[in-house]
Amino acid sequence: MRKTALVTGATSGLGSEFARQLAERGHAVVLTGRNEARLKETAEELAAQWQVPTEWLAADLATADGVAAVAARVAQPDIGILVNNAGYGLKNDFHANPLQDEVDHLNVLVSAPLQLSHAAVNSMLGSGGGTILNVASVAGFLPRGTYSAAKAWGISFSRWANIHYRDRGINVTAVCPGFVHTEFHQRMQMDKSVYPNWMWLDAPRVVREALADADAGKAVSIPSKRYKVLAAIGARGPQRLVARIAGRGR
Numbered sequence: 212m213r214k215t216a217l218v219t220g221a222t223s224g225l226g227s228e229f230a231r232q233l234a235e236r237g238h239a240v241v242l243t244g245r246n247e248a249r250l251k252e253t254a255e256e257l258a259a260q261w262q263v264p265t266e267w268l269a270a271d272l273a274t275a276d277g278v279a280a281v282a283a284r285v286a287q288p289d290i291g292i293l294v295n296n297a298g299y300g301l302k303n304d305f306h307a308n309p310l311q312d313e314v315d316h317l318n319v320l321v322s323a324p325l326q327l328s329h330a331a332v333n334s335m336l337g338s339g340g341g342t343i344l345n346v347a348s349v350a351g352f353l354p355r356g357t358y359s360a361a362k363a364w365g366i367s368f369s370r371w372a373n374i375h376y377r378d379r380g381i382n383v384t385a386v387c388p389g390f391v392h393t394e395f396h397q398r399m400q401m402d403k404s405v406y407p408n409w410m411w412l413d414a415p416r417v418v419r420e421a422l423a424d425a426d427a428g429k430a431v432s433i434p435s436k437r438y439k440v441l442a443a444i445g446a447r448g449p450q451r452l453v454a455r456i457a458g459r460g461r
């Protein structure tokens with residue numbers, strides 16, 4: 212089995228936890244993100260703690276050059292696991308965001324995972340398979356602005372790819388967390404205290420459930436029972452209720 216895992220957005224939050232748990236499982240890990248100093252620090256820490264080879268690759272996934280650099284690494288024959296995790300939310304309503312901010316956001320959340328998955332599938336098909344995790348969100352089951360629309364792409368693509376490539380040894384899983392304590396909300400300048408405690412999950416638990424669901428070959432992973440229920444309401448619930456939730460989104 213190919214041993215190396217490449218994780219995007221590995222500087223903090225879920226990405227850093229994916230890197231940690233994959234290293235703990237014995238995988239060599241490639242950490243990518245924009246902040247080189249933080250990537251290097253985590254890579255060195257994981258190498259020391261788990262005795263696995265680690266490397267880092269600084270790249271901005273909103274840019275064509277950044278995606279090309281990461282795709283070139285993904286296409287190397289040692290990569291057996293790709294975690295498309297990098298992402299963020301925009302602060303303002305759609306109309307109030309500068310158009311370029313929306314385009315960059317779409318590039319990071321959709322275009323980059325598409326291009327990296329393309330590189331991974333082509334490489335993995337040639338050598339017995341692998342695993343791709345696309346970190347989406349429960350927001351992908353709700354109509355809540357361009358963030359939800361982008362995450363819905365990740366869910367739909369993963370569902371299809373899971374069926375299509377399963378027999379050729381490639382498993383694709385969309386990971387759909389609810390609110391998780393990471394740097395996500397702080398980067399968005401969002402007040403976390405407006406959401407009740409029960410809505411918050413910890414990154415180690417989300418990643419543990421996501422990796423177990425990927426091991427089981429599931430197309431969609433929704434960590435925790437509470438968010439499985441919320442996702443079911445979003446996907447199949449009464450339209451008036453879904454519209455009320457959506458009305459609060461951007």
Ligand SMILES: NC(=O)c1ccc[n+]([C@@H]2O[C@H](COP(=O)([O-])OP(=O)(O)OC[C@H]3O[C@@H](n4cnc5c(N)ncnc54)[C@H](OP(=O)(O)O)[C@@H]3O)[C@@H](O)[C@H]2O)c1
Pocket residue numbers: 219220221222223224225226243244245246247270271272273296297298299300319346347348349387388389390391392393394395396398
């Ligand atoms: N936290 C939640 O409540 C939650 C819920 C559902 C889904 N998610 C999803 O989970 C994923 C991880 O987010 P998180 O919660 O762990 O947030 P986070 O702690 O803010 O981490 C986001 C990561 O994405 C990277 N990133 C952002 N923009 C990038 C760019 N242009 N190019 C390359 N890397 C970039 C960041 O690294 P650099 O700054 O070094 O580039 C960072 O490592 C995202 O896709 C997010 O949408 C989060």
